[in-house]
Amino acid sequence: MKLEIKRNILLNPGPATTSDAVKRALVVPDICPREKEFGDLLAGICTDLPAIVHGDSEYLSVLFTASGTGGLEAAVTSAIPKNGKLMVIENGAYGKRIQNIAQTYKIPTTSYSLEYGSYPDLSEVERMLKQDPEISHLAVVHHETTTGMLNPVGEICQLAHRYNVEVIIDAMSSFAGIPINIRDWNAEYLISSSNKCIQGMPGLVFVIFRKDLLAGLKENQRSFYFDMFTQFTGFHKTGQMPYTPPVQIVYSLRKAIDEYFSETEIGRWDRYRTNWETLYSGLLKLGFKFLLPLEQQSKILLAVLDPVDSKFSFQEMHDYLYQRGFTIYPGKGASKKTFRLAIIGDLYQEDIENFLVTLKEYIDLNDLKISD
Numbered sequence: 001m002k003l004e005i006k007r008n009i010l011l012n013p014g015p016a017t018t019s020d021a022v023k024r025a026l027v028v029p030d031i032c033p034r035e036k037e038f039g040d041l042l043a044g045i046c047t048d049l050p051a052i053v054h055g056d057s058e059y060l061s062v063l064f065t066a067s068g069t070g071g072l073e074a075a076v077t078s079a080i081p082k083n084g085k086l087m088v089i090e091n092g093a094y095g096k097r098i099q100n101i102a103q104t105y106k107i108p109t110t111s112y113s114l115e116y117g118s119y120p121d122l123s124e125v126e127r128m129l130k131q132d133p134e135i136s137h138l139a140v141v142h143h144e145t146t147t148g149m150l151n152p153v154g155e156i157c158q159l160a161h162r163y164n165v166e167v168i169i170d171a172m173s174s175f176a177g178i179p180i181n182i183r184d185w186n187a188e189y190l191i192s193s194s195n196k197c198i199q200g201m202p203g204l205v206f207v208i209f210r211k212d213l214l215a216g217l218k219e220n221q222r223s224f225y226f227d228m229f230t231q232f233t234g235f236h237k238t239g240q241m242p243y244t245p246p247v248q249i250v251y252s253l254r255k256a257i258d259e260y261f262s263e264t265e266i267g268r269w270d271r272y273r274t275n276w277e278t279l280y281s282g283l284l285k286l287g288f289k290f291l292l293p294l295e296q297q298s299k300i301l302l303a304v305l306d307p308v309d310s311k312f313s314f315q316e317m318h319d320y321l322y323q324r325g326f327t328i329y330p331g332k333g334a335s336k337k338t339f340r341l342a343i344i345g346d347l348y349q350e351d352i353e354n355f356l357v358t359l360k361e362y363i364d365l366n367d368l369k370i371s372d
């Protein structure tokens with residue numbers, strides 16, 4: 001089947017640019033999601049998701065129809081026991097969101113709250129864990145999409161486990177992009193969605209969790225829809241998701257996972273790194289500066305400092321680029337004014353080079369001063 005589909009270069013951090021094959025996979029014969037054929041498709045996806053982070057036989061996964069936030073809500077409301085307490089490392093908007101979810105459900109929380117773009121101090125994390133034995137869970141964002149920071153999740157897991165604290169990792173914008181070994185971290189819960197580095201369409205979110213935790217989840221239910229135990233056991237008893245799944249999105253996620261395995265973990269990481277290095281060096285050449293030091297960067301997203309020129313308007317630059325097929329993204333509450341560029345999705349070095357040419361065109365046309 002040939003579909004002529006315009007290819008946009010999305011430099012926003014997801015939903016990301018998808019391949020034509022992933023787009024085409026949406027067009028399938030209508031099927032009732034209660035049919036075994038569809039249940040088998042879902043079961044295959046649930047087996048493959050933990051394998052992407054090398055969880056293999058020690059981890060399970062559960063799918064929900066929702067955006068990424070729904071998966072965070074499922075993990076937070078299902079994992080924490082009624083007498084538990086959540087500590088959140090909050091150095092960006094997504095850490096803050098986890099805290100907001102917990103507070104909505106009146107789960108006791110404490111937060112290690114930093115300016116957006118500040119690197120967590122592990123001795124402070126330890127001090128907080130040591131000081132408060134009521135903390136049962138710790139949540140951290142692996143790749144803080146607000147700033148492009150890669151938080152030291154491995155070290156944080158080690159610390160948390162030393163204090164018998166379970167870890168909930170928001171890996172929304174790193175899963176299937178940055179290589180992760182969940183068994184090395186021995187992390188309890190990891191959440192991501194169908195539309196970021198896995199390169200599928202938006203509509204599904206999943207929680208990958210350690211097998212031995214399943215039975216304990218039963219007692220923790222707080223949400224009707226986002227309950228991991230009900231959703232997981234419901235599906236495994238019947239081969240059907242308890243509530244209507246987004247049928248076509250599931251087919252396109254299947255295709256996206258197949259593409260991931262054929263590209264391989266290292267192949268995807270190499271492609272993303274090439275994209276990022278092309279972007280980083282191209283922006284440096286144009287005079288741009290960045291929010292974070294190089295060693296804290298995820299290398300899949302850049303928070304770029306706004307040009308110093310008083311004529312600069314993000315919206316005008318956005319519109320110029322958008323009309324030419326490139327979507328850029330505004331900043332989000334970082335300590336300095338930024339805009340963001342992600343290189344995730346079905347993007348290649350040539351796309352980034354073309355973007356840089358168009359960006360330069362805009363800068364020259366407006367005679368913009370980029371930095372002092």
Ligand SMILES: Cc1ncc(COP(=O)(O)O)c(C=O)c1O
Pocket residue numbers: 013014067068069070094141143144145170171172173193
């Ligand atoms: C790290 C992180 N967590 C959570 C979310 C929320 O996901 P959604 O907007 O799909 O609900 C995002 C979205 O960009 C994210 O980057």
